[in-house]
Amino acid sequence: MVEVIPKHIKDVWDRWNIRGVIILSLTLQAILICFSPLRKRTPRRLLILLVWSSYLLADWSANFAVGLISKNQGKDLKPDDPPQDKKLMALWAPFLLLHLGGPDKITAFALEDNALWFRHVFGLVFQAIAGVYVVLMSLPNSLWVIIVLVFISGTIKYMERTAALYSASLDKFRDSIIEAPDPGPNYAKLMEEYKAKKEARLPITIILIDEPDKEHRAKKLEHPSLASKNREELTHLEIAQYAYKFFNTFKGLVVNLIFSLRERDESLEVFENLKSPEEALRIIEIELGFLYDALFTKIAVLHSVSGTVSRIVASGTLAAAFIIFHKKPKKDIQFHGADVVVTYTLFAVGIALDFISILLFLFSDWTCAVLSSLKDDPDEPVTLKDRFFDWLLSLRLLRWKTQECHNKGWVKCSGGDDKCSTVHKHDVLTTRFFLRRWCGSINVFNFIAYAKKAEVKRIHDARGSFRRYSWKTISFPFEKLSFIIQKVFGYIVKVINGVHMWISHKVNELSRIYPLARHTIYPLYFEFLSRIPHFIKYVWDVLNEFFDISDTLDTVHKTLFVHEEPMTKQLWEFIFNELKYKSKYGDNPENAERISFARGEWTLRENLPVNADREKLVRYVTNFDYDQSLLMWHIATELCYQQHEEETIPESYDEKCKHYSNREFSKIISDYMMYLLILQPSLMSEVAGIGKIRFRDTLAEADKFFERRHIEDKRSVKIATENILNVNSETDSMSVKGDRSKSVLFDASRLAKDLTEMEKTHKKDKWEILSKVWVELLCYAACHCDATSHVEQLSRGAELINFVWLLMAHFGLTDQFQINTGDARAKLIIGK
Template identity: 75%
Template sequence: MLVWSSYLLADWSANFAVGLISKNQGKGSKPGDPPQDKKLMALWAPFLLLHLGGPDTITAFALEDNALWLRHVFGLVFQAIAGVYVVLQSIPNSLLLIIILVFASGTIKYLERTTALYSASLDKFRDSMVQAPDPGPNYAKLMEEYKAKKEARLPTKIILIDEPDKESRPKKLVHPSKAVTDEIKESMHQSKSGETKKVVREALHDLEIVQYAYKFFNTFKGLVVNLIFSFRERDESLEIFENLSDPEEALRIIEIELGFLYDALFTKVAVLHTAIGCVSRVVASGTLVAAFVLFHKKPHKGREFHGADVVVTYTLFIVGLALDLISIILFLFSDWTCAALSSLKDDPEESLSSPLDKAFNWLLSLRQLRWKPQECHKDAHECTHKCKKPCPKETVDKCSKDLHHEVLTTPFFLRRWCGSINVFNFLAFATKAKVERIHDARGSFRKNSWKVFAYPFEKINLVIQKLSGWMAKLINVVHKLISFEINETSRKHPWARRTIHPLYFGFLSQIPHFIKFVWDKLSDFFDISDMLDMVYKTLFVHGEPMTKELWVFMFNQLKYKSKFGDSPENAKRISLARGEWTLRDNLPEEADRERLVRYVTDFDYDQSLLMWHIATELCYQQKETVSKDHRYDHCSHREYSKIISDYMMYLLIMQPGLMSEVAGIGKIRFRDTLAEADKFFHRRHIEDKRSVKIATETILDVNSEIDPMGVKGDRSKSVLFEASRLAKELMKLEEKHGISKWKILSKVWVELLCYAACHCDSTAHVEQLSRGGELINFIWLLMAHFGLTDQFQINKGDARAKLIIGK
């Protein structure tokens, strides 16, 4: 809110200040004022132009600001005219040279900002990536030669020769439309364990990570404007990502790549890292330093100018120079500089051959991802061993220590994104329960400080709800008492029936209804209720730190799917899957997998999302028994399912802009399901328990053999008991066939996340970068790197036609 307000008020405040300075220049001097004081104030006008150029780290607050670049051009012109007018009013002025130098620096800074906005506008951004027109092979010339040979009665034919790149493309497996056959699965295992082994790259240096990120940024920035990519770009990216030695390298490449994308669209960085940009920055900084030196060395400042005005002028200079110094430091030590002044080497051994590359590598190593092993929360995993006797305390303590994951804990000033995943749980919100984090890398101080901050809002909301309920009951009771008395009086006295009775029932008793009507209209007009509801929901949102194991799991899932996306059609089929691909791939036919598949295919995406989320929570709250050997793997998949499930619910409810393409009537389904849950909890007298575990047990106790839709109809969009049926199906699957429901659930959730990522509008992805970025942005780009998007549609290159003459 502070940055947004400052961004909007900057232009207005500058115009207001220039107007005040101009007005002051036209007034006569007051008695006792220094003789040259107004001359000094004329120096402040170009300073406002200087600071309107803004810091290098923000030129646009939203993408719409880039589209308004022409408005900033007019702002620059009129601001410059106003500054020149103020200066002309002060002539003759002994500070004229200083004013001209500051004016030149401010104009250059404002031009940099305007140029950055212009180049980042989507139309210009698209034009910068469009290649020169390609007329293709000379068809007319070839046909003329063909016609001439034919008329000469020579045996002539035309053959087409595919491009060498097309012929050498690796062959991929094609996933069947309904099921993965045993033959394909067997060939997959043979390819993994056969004689031909894939060569895995060695670990990439920090500089190579940035170089690859810069290379892919220049390739995939076309995703923002929906450009079409060719198979060459897909295969090049796929080959590199498939051969990475560690999935963490993919995470680092993508986070830097998203950083480049953010810089190109919201900052001056892309403009400054050009030859003209570097020259303009040197000139702007040089003129500002020269102006400061001249002002500082000017004699008799104390006699010519007011002391307070001299302090203000020094402050303006110091702040301007400090911002310039910070900009230069950020410029020299940015990822852009490291990528622009170095290049990828064909031989990995030569990657750090020069002293400059070694210096860049050391600098970038300071911003490596930092991971910290951390135990899972004691309430997050209630798995027990398959032992005949209870385990001794030492064994339990040892096993709990084994249940840890590596969480992302990069220091604040060194990280490139927040490194956490916001989650929101439906049943926790419905029961108003407090949910502990699975991992908490923030420490007890920050954790308790957030509780202290949120406590007043929780209490205020509780008080408002109780007061509104009490007021409604009080008004109802008072109305009944007054109505009874008036009716009794009206029966006894005719004058009361003619006066008091119509006055009360026709006017006074309608006042509460009128107040409620006015409040509802105002609330709908200003969206007050939705705003308050969103603020209240925010109290149930918390961040789970990214774990290395979760990223590796998602990376491997997409890497596996990329083996089947050899053509645009197959890649599109995979990206359109929202659970059915995983279910048919991982469940045998004897498990009656179609019973689970229908919970995906027979429902809309938002309906399916809410249903699988509630079912996941119902399963998560159940106490399970698992062998010691499979404990870690079991609990890890259980954790993946929980985190991604709650994250998808957070996106659906709290980030509607990211889910607008797939959300449908998700808000209505959420409200209807919440209303049914509130009604159900009230009837079972557990609305005040504030326990998700009790709520899940109560829901699962309901007999749901008959389809709820067949009983309730489809007027209500609630999916509460459809989710209960799904949870029971998953539990039954594990009991009958020994298939881990958590492995199935975790893979289904990755597929649901991928479906949302690739169907989210590209501009919504970029807009989210200005707010810190989300996990869905990483998945969106990772899918593009693996070729799992419908924007890889150019499957054939230019076929080379050859004219053959002969028998």
Template identity: 75%
Template sequence: MVEVIPKHIKDVWDRWNIRGAIILSLSLQAILICFSPLRKRTPRRVLIMLVWSSYLLADWSANFAVGLISKNQGKDPKPDDPPQDKKLMALWAPFLLLHLGGPDTITAFALEDNALWLRHVFGLVFQAIAGVYVVLQSLPNSLWVIILLVFISGTIKYLERTTALYSASLDKFRDSMIQAPDPGPNYAKLMEEYKAKKEARLPTKIILIDEPDKEHRPKKLVHPSLVLPDEKKESQHLPNALPGGKKVGREKLHDLEIVQYAYKFFNTFKGLVVNLIFSFRERDESLEIFYNLHDSEEALRIIEVELGFLYDALFTKIAVLHTFIGSVSRLVAFGTLLAAFILFLKKPNKGHEFDGADVAVTLTLFIVGIALDIISVILFLFSDWTYAALSSLKDDPDEAVKSWHDKAFDWLLSFRQLHWTTNQKCHQDAHKCTEKCKKPCPKEVVDKCSEGHTHDVLSTNFFLRRWCGSINVFNFLAYATKAEVHRIHDARGSIRRYSWIIISYPFEKVYFIIQTLSGWIAYPISSVHKWISHIVNEKSRKHTWARRTIYPFYFGFISRIPHAIKYVWDFFSDLLDIADTVDMVQKTLFVHGEPMTRELWEFIFKQLKYKSKFGDSPENAKRISLARGEWSLRDNLPESADREKLVHYVSQFDYDQSLLMWHIATELCYQQKDTIAADEHHHSYREFSKIISDYMMYLLILQPGLMSEVAGIGKIRFRDTMAEADKFFHRRHIEDERSVKKASDTILDVKSKIEPMGVKGDRSKSVLFDASRLAKDLADMEKNCDVDKWKILSKVWVELLCHAACHCDSTAHVEQLSRGAELINFVWLLMAHFGLTDQFQINKGDARAKLIIGK
């Protein structure tokens, strides 16, 4: 009989399979505890894939190892096996239960994992039964005390993970925030008293008195676009500090206060995840604090810590461990594991009783397990949760950081402050010079082009940051023309910059070679086919034999071979989703990260702060959140401008349609020379428009989960527009130019007096020449009305971003936190803090009814 697997390989497997599975399980635990915290700091797919594969393999390897140990316990020992070998392996089973408990830094890879908490309960039961079965088979066993201690530690760890999954499942997460039922004032009793007084013929009336907090709420500005025809409201400016709470003032917050406020707002606004509603008290309290912050950077820091709390609550054990029971259980788990290790070290003659390799594996399990627990304790002690739990906000800002432990916390948190690289030169002007002369500009030219136009970019150290700190961008015209992508800001160091070039260069060249070869192959095949077809047709007209033999053979069989090959390729491409994968890889090559700039965040913050003055009611707040450009156009265009002409490009188009159209129009304007004298803010507005425009296109095409409202139709519209662009560039012979500037000039050269729909109909969803019309109207508005179109465009793009943020599903926002938070997540939470969301629906509260008897 032929052996498929040689005997010596089987022997090696039989001897090392259990040890290998144990070491694999331990290695996966080490990978998870070290690398899983990094996934919220970067969207890099390599890291995400490493964590994902380790997360899936960790449970499998532990269960597989337990099965191997159980099988080995039932085998008869071989002559060369140590007599106590099975007794030592019985100690490994509770270690695998410890591994199944998982590290503190990750309990769920995705939100869906939290919903499987019941599966983990059953897993705990059956894993415990399997462990007990293995131990019982090894009895009598001198290691039973050590086994019991490790078993207790493993059970506690598994219970912690199951509890964390249970509390983070969306249903339980919602239940934990729902307050006791509120029946409201006793309506029936009041009506009975009212009826009795009326029957007694007493002059009686009921008046309503608002809640005390509501009576003192300030009136807010009412924007003209929010006033309905039948509404009459008074306008009054917001004061510098809203009454009715702790006044933050204009002093800069301490690092500890940042964490304390973030924890306070986390407990308030975590209901956003499960779509709970909020009251005017919560809105006004948040609005008061955010309206009076020292600067926009403090808001950014509060929100990044708040998002970190949200991530920890839903994807890690930290929220469970920071309870009293959680802290005690962790001390017990670590203590029992340490005690078991000490007992094992003190056990005499273990080198003679057990195999040396097995003793080494056991010591490795103990040492690495204790080391991982120590790492977990360090992460636990130095987490934001610890600082927030062990300190509290002071009523007097002057006494915010007075005690020694508050000062220590503040000092430790200072290492995680946001760091900015100042005077970062912007390269778009130098890029234009490069396009003209086809070579890099000298340094002195770049410095001159960028003189006076500098921004501060976020450059916090990777291991100290709380989120990725960058904005991924994707440009339609750059992708359509296959042009080289240039960064506006480049805060990368030389090592990162050149390593990225080395990594991406081969992919770009392979893509270019494939594109070139496909063109070279397609052209001669087409030419040969035309030549042969001409000869066959000529012969068939002259000779009957050719018409009966060559003609049907060539046109019925030979000429159909390319079509058959294409049909087979399309079939397997659809079956294996090859086309979409290749298309996604192609798009990814044109994505790059722009670092967050202080000026961009400040601009977004001020826009939302300004709009918060008008969100005095749920209705107005909802109208503001629904705005997608019309607010800014009506509010910023002068009366002499034809406002409705530009508003038409928003109000008469679907959101995804206007998004793609405004994106292309922004790029068309960006590639043209400015027609008005630039003021000190002109370049900033221009840059803000470009970055947010490209960012929104990145979300629409490459992050459809964050654009769920328009993900389907947006993809169709993008493909139709891309098809029209390819066809147009091919006819104008600029498809090989690889120049966005050339493509933009060519598109704008087309006369577009008549709307494209009036010529093409509405079957095609392309918006290429609608965008051209919009770009020309923006240029005309700037020329005729003497306004900066970039100021208008930047504010329109902030509205489009805010519209996407508040209409994105809340679970999609939370899911993104585990892949490096995006700018849209920050805008979503900032809108909630300013009360610009439709979840603030309790505006009146309970009214106090008072029964008045008499005139």
């Protein structure tokens, strides 16, 4: 009989399988504890893939190792095996239970994993049974005390993970937030008293009296540290304390709860009185970090009293087990040397990882916020503990670096024909990677650059020289290879079609001349040979539809044209001030909903005079679906952006800076929204519509247009935009082409021309209008994105849209606030 696997390989596997799988399980634990905290700081696919594969393999390897040990315990010893190896392997089973407990920094890879908490309960039971079976099979065993200690530690770790999954499952998460039932005033008792007084013919009336805390809400909500307009900035600790306070308030956003007037006023009062928008950014980034920790890690469980006690017990029993094992005499004689080394490795790495987890636990934002509280009196002396926490949090302070914008140019000044420089500086976020709380950058994707396969210069670049040159080195071959493959594939198709036409002509010619050829060559070619390319295409179409190959390749190709723009302080200040301004109009449910649902029309109607030109621009928003409007305004923004040499800008330095900043804000948000629409469908699922179809149709029309203008090989966005704007687009494209194609290319051209005309007619800076319209489009997407999609994105580096979503909630600009006049109590008044 032929052996598929050679005997010597089987022997090696039988001897080393348990040891190998044990080391694999330990390695996966080390990978998870080192790399899982990094996934909320970067969206890099390689890191996400590493964490995802390790997360899946960790449970598999531990379960597999337990099965191998259980099987090994029932086998007879081989002659060359030391007599007590099985007894030492019995110690490894509870270690695997410890591994199944997982690191503190990752209990769930995705939100769906939290719903599997009941499966983990069963896993705990059966793994415990398997561990007990292994120990019983090894009795009598001199290591039983050590085994029991490790078993206790492993069981506690597994229970911590199960409790974290249970509390983070959306149903239980919602139940933990919902307050106790409030039956309200005793209506029956009140009416009985009213009836009795009426029967006694006493003059009595029922009046409603507002509760005292509602009457004086504004006074009570005002925090002393925010009261003075000349106050100093919030301390690092106060930032974390406010973040924790608002996390407990707004975590109900995840499960779509409705918030009260009081909760809105508390948040609004704080955010309106912040010293700077940067403080809001710091509060929100910590708040989003708390949300991530609550749903993807053990942190929330460990910061409870029972969680802290369980962690002390788990770590203590593991350390005690190691000490007892280390002091056990004659280990090298009783057990196999390799097994002793493996056991020491399990203890050493386990204790080291436990120590790292404790350090991360002690020095986390949670610890600083939970173990301190906001002071009612700002003059109250600061304790030593608070000073330490404040210093600890200062290490993760946002770091900004002033940088010139890379897109430099010359424009005409309004004072004459001379040209002036448009070089300006912005503060870019440069917090070091291991000190970040989120990725700190904005991914952007430009339609016209992608259509022309053109390289787009970054507006800002916070990367070091090594990262810049490394990215160029990595991306250049892929970009060239993609371009070459497209050209070669197109050339091959043309050659095949040409050869087919030539052969068909020759076969037809021979068939007309020679009857033999008509009965042999003609059917052979047309019935068999000519159908081979069609058969290959059919097979490809079947495989493509089943495995979604084209979409995958298309997505990979698009990612080559995505680059990161660092967050700038000025961009955040602009978004913050826009929402702060709009919050003043959101004092009732109707206005708040109207503002949060605006897609640009609110800005256009507020900033432009009432006339036909204003309504012409408003129609580009109200008469189109969101995804159609988004693509149209994106292309129009790029068309305007590339024509900056024709712009006329103000003479004053301040107005010039404002003009240039608005231009850059429009460009960045526009490209960011296109990135979300095309490459982040989960975040835009509620508003995307047929965005991908519109994108493809518009891309197809652009390719056809560039080919007709003979500029298909010119990889220049500037040339492409000039040619698009040169087309006469006075007539609506739908009235010419119909609605079969979903392309918006020349609708965008009309919009760009209307914006330029508006600027000339009304002397309004179109970039100020565009930047505000883009903020509205961003806010509309943020408040219409499903809350679970926002939370999922936190595990992939977070996005600007997540910050805008939470900032809108803080300003009360969502439809989840029940804004009413507050509570009141009924009272019987007896007249004299």
